[in-house]
Amino acid sequence: MPRRNGNTTQIRAIFVPLKRKPKWLAIVFRQDILIRSTKIALVVGTVLAMLNHGDKIIDHQLTLIDIYKMLVTYLVPFCVSTYSSVQNELSHYN
Numbered sequence: 001m002p003r004r005n006g007n008t009t010q011i012r013a014i015f016v017p018l019k020r021k022p023k024w025l026a027i028v029f030r031q032d033i034l035i036r037s038t039k040i041a042l043v044v045g046t047v048l049a050m051l052n053h054g055d056k057i058i059d060h061q062l063t064l065i066d067i068y069k070m071l072v073t074y075l076v077p078f079c080v081s082t083y084s085s086v087q088n089e090l091s092h093y094n
Contacts, residue, residue: 021093027086037081045074 027033049057049070056062062070 021090024086024090027089028082033082033085033089036085037078040081041074041078044077048073048077 052073053062053066053070056066
């Protein structure tokens with residue numbers, strides 16, 4: 001901000017340090033990233049679970065292994081979405 005000093009004007013330069021590249025895990029646990037990844041996992045995971053296990057769900061023949069597989073089915077799109085979001089955020093710092 002300019003400052004008057006008698007007849008001369010002094011201008012102080014304001015230096016803003018460049019932001020440091022955030023740590024990967026700090027971005028993973030950001031609320032917006034987690035919410036986005038969860039929404040995507042719910043939609044994509046449901047579609048995949050119905051495609052892969054729909055017949056067993058309808059016939060009420062799910063086993064414990066099938067339930068485990070369904071949980072992994074939801075986990076995969078969550079991880080992919082989180083990874084791509086974090087990589088996108090980190091690309092802004094390069």
